[in-house]
Amino acid sequence: MTRFIDLTQTFENGMPGFRMCDKAGQATEFTARIHPFLTHEESKPNYGGNASFEITEVHFQTSIGTYLDAPRHRHEGMGDIASLEISSLISHGIVIDARGCSPNTPLTAEDLPRADTLAGRAVLINFGWDRHWGAEEYYNFPYVDRRGLQHLLDSEISLFGVDALNADCPKDLERPAHTWFLKNNIHIVENLTGLEQLHGQAFRFFAIPLKVRGAAAFPIRAFAEIE
Structure with missing residues (x-):
């Protein structure tokens, strides 16, 4: 079933x-x-x-709740939410257990699987930060460092998701996750929750927004189908 x-x-x-x-x-x-x-x-x-x-x-505002960023969110003139193909919003996923990370201890390239196991997948980072949802601690969150993001980019992932407020380190003003991934049409999802339920599971990840013309980001119903 x-x-x-x-x-x-x-x-x-x-x-x-x-x-x-x-x-x-x-x-x-x-x-x-x-x-x-x-x-x-x-x-x-x-x-x-x-x-x-x-x-x-x-x-x-469209960047609220569990939401998806379109390329236009970071890059003026690129695709909006309505332009995204449905097929790009559904992909086989993998969860990375990063619950040992903290705002001062980011996830690194060494913590990530080999590129050949990540290619074409939705990579969801389980920091466990959803436990702070609604609390002040939620605004000071862990992240993947630049070398880790580069590894994911080189691995040609399809989507990058986090159970935290932002996919980027707030101190890095280049915002490399948004800059690199969205330029390469790798979707970003933020404010996920419940990722610990997917450890050890084979699943497909769905990130489905309304088809909104002109929106740079939009809330979604994110869910996993266990295979």
Whole structure:
């Protein structure tokens, strides 16, 4: 029997997101606002009291929750979310156990499997950082160092995913994961959860957004199909 594992953080009102500071150090919080646009009570008169419906309104920035980056997110003029082929959003995956890493101890090239075992795969890094979701610790996260990222690039992976806020070290302003991977049409998924369930499993990884024209990134329903 096919088994599916949900790897998606719950998208909800007031959820945690990025923090972006301006030159004055003023932080902007990314989040979502979800509320009824039309309530059951408001819609009931339209149906003579025999039926009612709720219509929900949602406001959010696209880089929030468990989401996928399109090449346009980093490289102006490259493909947006709507341009991504469905076949590129589904691939055989491998999980790397990086739960021993910390913000001061990154994952290195030496910690990663051989290139021939990674080619064409969705490589998901299990830092275990999803345990801090919603807490201040989530904003100070582990990462893969530059040599490790280069190894993944050279291995020709199809997708790079992390259970952390960002695929890059926040101190590295070149943002090599985003710069290198997206330039080469290697997708990036951030804020995954539950990756420990995939250790030792053969699986396909699905990262499916809405087909949104002009979006540089978009939330997804990320899940694994156990093979």
